[in-house]
Amino acid sequence: MFRFKSKAAADVIYMPDAAQQVLAALGREPAREGIIELADLPAAQRALLAAVEADEAAFAGLVAEAEAQGEPAPRRQGVTLKQRVWPLLDMLRLSEAERADVIWQG
Known part of the structure; x- marks a missing residue:
């Protein structure tokens, strides 16, 4: 598990595959530990x-x-990226407002 922490918000926890996806979206290497500094x-x-x-x-x-080909529209499977990053995005916003860094540990 990966745990994102900030003094400004409750911890956000991701399973390893989800954490890899989120870290990739952040443009970060999939390291076991890291920090997103205030700046x-x-x-x-x-x-x-x-x-x-x-x-x-x-x-x-x-x-x-799919619609252009007359096929049924595909359905989303599982948790979408939008749903997955929402708690972390909230943490980042709160951390910016409180001037706190965000760290993660996996």
Whole structure:
């Protein structure tokens, strides 16, 4: 498990596969430990939002392609990236407001 911590918010916990996906969205190496410093919090938020937008656009493309071919639209399976990053995005926002770094340990 990976645990993201901040003095400004409750811990956010991810299973290893989910943590890898979130760290990739952040543009971070999948290290067992790391930090997102206060100065990097706005960029981290933008990176997560951009990753969510890209994921949503890719799925919308699949839906449009299926509809164009007269096939039923695909359905999302499991937890979406948008759902997965929401707690961490909230932590990043609170941490920025409280001027606190975010660390993770896995």
